[in-house]
Amino acid sequence: MRITVTVDGTKYTDEVEPRTLLVHHLREKLGKVGTVVGCDTSNCGACTVHLDGHSVKSCSVLAVQADGCEVTTIEGLARDGQLHPVQKAFHDNHALQCGFCTPGMIMQSIDLLADNPDPDEQAVREGLEGNLCRCTGYQNIVRAVRDAAQNMSPGAGPEAERITETKHVGVGGD
């Protein structure tokens, strides 16, 4: 089947098998290997991307379902050499070790903050429930998300705008 997907701002038209999962399309066809696969039961969240502005586990979406949609991956977050505030917060708070869960964690965290710009610890923990990390014990991830929330709160500077922008990239169009 022929599908057109805009990934990180670039439009791609490709033939895909009906059974191809979005994550495999991204990785194998489009070379977007920043998004990774950690399980085969949609439990780990390593493959999380944004589909029309909302986080999805890209291993649970067929590529054909993404036809006509906008996808943002970890590779499309940094703009003009500037890290997304959530990326920066992960670095600042040592919220990653091996980094395998990290792309998915960051994408999920951005979605979480879009829904709740000032989450308390419990809200962050619950918001990340679908993303597994074996290295960090989550504590610094939680800290990073709350730190990012602070940095993105209204009045915290131009970075504050980024969150809504990322969230609605698909809706508003680039």
Next chain:
Amino acid sequence: MTATIEPEVGKSRRRKEDERLITGRTRWTDNITLPGMLHMAVLRSPFAHAKIVSIDTSAAKSAPGVVAVFTARDLDPDSSIGMPCAWPITPDMKAPRRPVLAADQVNFAGEGVAVVVARTSAEAHDALEEIDVEYDELPVILDMEAAIADGAPLVHEDQGSNTSAVWKFDSGEAGTGGNVEEAISSAEVVVKRRFRQQRLVPAFMEPRACVVDPTGTQLTMWSATQVPHILRVMSALTLGIPEHKLRVIAPDVGGGFGGKIGVLPEEMMSLLVAQKLGKPVKWNESRSETMLAAHHGRDQIQDITISATRDGQVTGLKVELLANLGAYNGLVGTGVPILGAFMFNAIYKIPAYHFACTNVYTTTTLTDAYRGAGRPEATFAIERIMDELAVELGVDPLELREKNWIKHEEFPFTTVCGLTYDSGNYEAATAKAKQLFDYDGLRAEQEKRRASGDKVQLGIGISTFTEMCGLAPSRVLGSLDYGAGGWEHAAIRMLPTGKVEVITGASAHGQGHETAWSQIVADQLGVAFEDVEIIHGDTQSSHKGMDTYGSRSLVVGGIAIVKAAEKVVAKAKPIAAHLLECAEDDLEFANGKFTVKGTDTSTGIADIALAVFAAHNLPDGVEPSLDSDATFDPENFSYPHGTHLCAAEVDTETGRVKLRSYVCVDDVGVAVNPLIVEGQVHGGLAQGIAQALFEGTEHDESGTLTTGTFADYLLPSAADLPSFTTDRTETPSTTNPLGAKGVGEAGTIASTPAVVNAVIDAVRHFGVNDIEMPLTPMRVWHAVQHGTTDAGGPGRGEAGGGLGSIDASGGAQ
């Protein structure tokens, strides 16, 4: 004089590694794509134990996209290839051959039976379903005690027994302590318990993978491995590939925890298949395959007896273990309980000690190293039995520990196992932990809740620990019959522009080594942190090494780097003297500069590097090089320690456990990067707590793994864990120049007993003195309902019954 530069060691540096990891520019093995690359998939046995009657691959061979299908006879016609075991723990240890692919018989569910190579991974997996294998089922052997009982069916018929080896240590015989039987028979108090270390899955987030490229003049293998150097040697020995024709690369590796320490049959299959087809081949496993076929950890039955005087002085400790090897000997899995053997005495002065371990074959996935490897199991047993002894004696469990531990002024201290602990300060760590935890306040609250019969009871769990880090002095490994040394290699290349390349034989997989090692080098050579590049994980550039496990990267690998840096400075010194026209003895080196003592005249290491590059003006006979090589073999292990305190709330009506607070104070000696130390502790705690409360594999009676995905195997999420309060004390190691001790395993080792002790403390007044891990709500609730009997006295059989009934309701294996 030059201004003093702030030292890097001790600084909470943000990590160098992060940039690529947070932007998705990482190189995982599965990201590697080569021209003409084919994909390999493995057909795995659905049976735990069966004869292979026939394999029909004809339909698979003609399936779409399939290039080749191989069975054992195609890959290994002479049946000569056996997977290596590096640790023959006794001269008479059984060593059944583990074939690359099963030829005649499968011995665990998940064992490879055939491989398909196809153009795409999907086609390869599709074609697996076209292979027709006829099996003749054999009896399944899951229970270790049943496996070693007389007349038990055998995993390997030709081995004559399911016992692989029995390994013993006795302090009386070794002359390191007294006779334990005498201690027990003459003791005022004896407590006996049986603990079970359930089987765990290391569950690194990146599944295993490898890519083999045979198209150059040598074979190149990328693998998601912790041990590229060991993998290269072992592959060469196993397959007869000339070692110099094989290059192994561990690119970015997404976690290991010991789970990526093996030499895998799949790696050997990939090498064989790629060579046969002359094309690059990738193997990338699914999570379900990982759960089934990557090695598991723990899985021991521990019978522990401790003896003491009425006033609480421990007099003896006897440990009898059954360790489940699974179906074969793993690379180092045979030795895991032996590593633990030296840690049962923990931080205590135990005068008499006996240890015996029986390694047992069952028809299950192999076990091998898993974070802490043997030491968490040992710490669990001693910290649990210390609590039981405290109850028996009617004293506070912390007081009992204090009474028996090695005092700060007694270091260095030689233990009943013959190890010499270099340094430690258990008093300081415990005092700090107690204060952070509000020990007395929580005890008071516990009393209140107990008195009022609150449905939510509070328990306090204590765990003190030490471990042997920095594996290991080669001669010690030799004395334990381990097949390799414990040294590490490092090299430093001073580049003409003053930048530095550091090559290390240790191989990182997420711990932040590039950052920590760079900090060390920056201090040693007086160069900027940013000017250091770490090269590792490629046998071509880091040409020798022993890789990463057992918290050795810093205390062995890091010291090799220090030694290499010292050699660079020594090489630079005569050149500096020559350039500054002074005597070498007049020079001092600090902050990257050689300065003529008492003057302002100096030259920097970068200037010397450039002068060496130009080589126009060097002293006679001096080689134009500032490069150096060093190999460090430690004289002793290092012994980090810590005190962990856990407060658990147990809902007695539902069995639900909530960790109310968790405080730990770890002493890892000098912390090169406190931020990284903290992160390691957090992650370790999560893994140890998960053993206590959540994780455990289960098999059904046919030997099928029923916890074979992340949907069934409960890896905790952020919502399942609390925030931890972590702190440190710093007692430098005296056995290495950095004073570092290692931190990779600390959290995992100490947290499991802390949590279990807390839960049992909360419900002890219901007659509960043990609950099998993981402490699921069902098991906790059942224990509260029925209590448990003391397993120490003659009522042993009764205790078994009690545990059995908990087992049944918990639905565990």
